[in-house]
Amino acid sequence: MHSINEIELYHAPRENMLSRVAIESSAVEMTDFDSAFLCGLIKKFRPRKLLELGVASGGTTAVMLQCLSDLNLDYEFHSVDISPVLYTNNQKRTGYIADLVKETLPHVNHKLHLGHGIPYFLPKIGGGIDFVLLDTTHFMPGEVLDFIAVLPYLTNNAVVCVHDIAISQAPRLHTAHACSILFSSVTARKFMNYLPPVEVIPI
Numbered sequence: 001m002h003s004i005n006e007i008e009l010y011h012a013p014r015e016n017m018l019s020r021v022a023i024e025s026s027a028v029e030m031t032d033f034d035s036a037f038l039c040g041l042i043k044k045f046r047p048r049k050l051l052e053l054g055v056a057s058g059g060t061t062a063v064m065l066q067c068l069s070d071l072n073l074d075y076e077f078h079s080v081d082i083s084p085v086l087y088t089n090n091q092k093r094t095g096y097i098a099d100l101v102k103e104t105l106p107h108v109n110h111k112l113h114l115g116h117g118i119p120y121f122l123p124k125i126g127g128g129i130d131f132v133l134l135d136t137t138h139f140m141p142g143e144v145l146d147f148i149a150v151l152p153y154l155t156n157n158a159v160v161c162v163h164d165i166a167i168s169q170a171p172r173l174h175t176a177h178a179c180s181i182l183f184s185s186v187t188a189r190k191f192m193n194y195l196p197p198v199e200v201i202p203i
């Protein structure tokens with residue numbers, strides 16, 4: 001079953017985080033709309049054990065940490081990236097923005113796992129995961145394989161958020177369809193919000 005536009009967008013965590021830490025909004029790889037959807041999911045489902053795959057600078061990790069803090073949730077949060085250095089700039093450490101934000105928040109329960117794929121870390125992270133964000137390669141088998149690896153560690157009602165399900169429609173990314181294959185092939189209740197309509201001004 002598809003539920004369209006049912007997730008109430010929650011913009012405040014990203015705004016709160018950016019108002020306290022000196023980073024550009026563009027350092028968060030997700031758009032404002034996408035991170036408001038992600039935070040809307042966290043607000044609705046109030047997870048206790050979260051897993052993020054694909055960290056990059058840690059901008060989205062920072063938004064999620066702010067969201068968990070703003071909602072006053074009692075949580076355990078694990079973020080995993082195969083690369084210890086930022087994939088777009090090897091002078092920076094993966095997750096450096098999350099590290100900055102963590103210093104400013106009370107009661108942080110977050111661990112960054114770098115240098116291996118998720119199967120390496122799962123025995124240590126353990127089961128009971130009730131929220132997953134998948135945002136890794138986008139090329140097959142990519143997120144499909146990540147999902148299969150994680151599945152035995154999920155609770156029955158876990159929420160799995162798949163980023164970039166339409167990225168294969170973008171120029172030069174027509175083979176980046178791991179996220180759309182995963183989203184289409186898994187049987188589950190699916191939530192999806194459409195971007196608000198753009199106002200067209202006649203000229």
Ligand SMILES: C[S@@+](CC[C@H](N)C(=O)[O-])C[C@H]1O[C@@H](n2cnc3c(N)ncnc32)[C@H](O)[C@@H]1O
Pocket residue numbers: 027028029030053054055056057058059060061080081082083087094116117118135136137
């Ligand atoms: C699109 S970026 C993630 C962006 C981040 N979620 C954000 O919104 O700021 C993709 C990241 O996935 C990582 N990656 C690629 N393959 C991976 C894998 N199999 N497991 C974990 N991380 C992976 C890359 O190193 C890169 O940092």
